[in-house]
Amino acid sequence: MNKIETHNVNLHYGDFHALKGISMSIVENSVTALIGPSGCGKSTYLRLFNRMNDLISSVKIEGDILVEGKDIYERGVDVDELRKKVGMVFQKPNPFPKTIFENIAYGLRVNGIKDKAFIEERVERSLQQSALWGEVKDKLKKSAFELSGGQQQRLCIARALAIEPTVLLMDEPASALDPISTTKIEELIYELKNQYTIIIVTHNMQQAGRVSDRTAFFYMGELIEIDETKVIFTNPKNVRTQNYITGRFG
């Protein structure tokens, strides 16, 4: 089943045509990797789904973007509600300057949850889901800034999971991390895909190959090709895809 669909999406930043007629579908409970050289529009495309592009004032978006069959750019759509459903993890770990506990509780609190026991239970569960519980369970009251970069990123994943999204957007979630932390994040993505629809932007071809079920190749604002990851990496139909994944440009 398709969790997300876009039909002929065009996006302009002022005069710059950043996305050119993108139509594609994202399958539910799978991992879709978006790859392509810097500036190809893959991160912009990712940010469509939680309407993060709205924060840029010069942006203009056309076309249909459907999450669970509903156009999320229709008038009257509650953006805060959408962002509860579509969580996001960023390139640079960005925990809040609060305790580890409060970092996770934050998303619950801003969404009106006050029940202490419920929050505690959800914090623990989210940390367990992001494989961080064992490392932090004795220091929940400590600042999140005391954690290593990799731990901070898993904290940010836990923070996103705490409000129970069904879609998880990941914008190069491991590019600022060391190889061991990267492996942990990748294992985590593998675990999470049973319950979540994950879209990951990555510059790392091996990573796309390891974690994703389907891969989409973007180039100069266009979607060149999308297929099973296996097919993209072994038998791409388009010569530009082939050149990119074999490292001949990009």
Next chain:
Amino acid sequence: MKQPDHLKVRKKKQRNQRLAFVSFGIISFSMVAILVVILSFILYHGFHVISWDFITKMPEDGMTKGGIYPAIIGTLYLVAGSMLFAFPIGVMSGIYINEYAKDGMLKRFIKMMTNNLAGVPSIVFGLFGMSLFVNKLKFGDSILAGSLTLGLLALPVVIRTTEEALKAIDNSFRIGSLALGATKWQTTRRVVMPMAFPNVITGLILSIGRVSGETAPILFTVAAYFLPKLPHSIFDKVMALPYHLYVIATSGTNIEASRGMAYGTALVLIMLVLIANLLANALRRYFSKKVKMN
């Protein structure tokens, strides 16, 4: 091409480096030295004047004897009153400008006006305060009119420091919060403001220093020449330290006889500002501890 003489080049580089270091050092130290000279001059002349009676008694004998108690209290009221007005309004304006206002004509206009407001001479604020608060709104010469006038003077400082403090907060914190379904207001109140607040306090410190020493804005709005009693309400006049200092140093009944009193008053005013700064600094530390940076 002739090769440069490496030894010569190196020597020249080192000489320039030393020259820059030494001259900048001298300039900074001479600034500090001037401050130290002024402070020690006032300390030298004022220290022996200060006594318990001096800070707790009413002025006597045409302000040549007695104390400056009502002026201290007056200044405290005025500082507190002006901050009560300027701090919340200034912080809210700063938040509006940095977090809400879209880049464009309106924002540029507000910022330009704030900067202009900061450059307006304080006597203009005094006259404006007199015509608006004292006459038009009929507050009369009062703590209320004086505080509001001083508050207006402090407003641009608070707005600007708030704006700068907010600007220094990395956008990734805002985006992280918004991505969790928080509204802009929740993001500002729960994430951005707690981080910025220690630096916002800097605005408070700067304005307290500025406001407590101003004479022109209170001249026509609140300050009493001689009033040996404490105010009963915000509609009363008060004496204030800077104006009192001006009076006994230039137009008192006996300027020579009140010379010592003048130094004492100056010293008390400086001490008051110092204490206010220390308190605000403690507040600043308290708020930075509440943000769990590490």
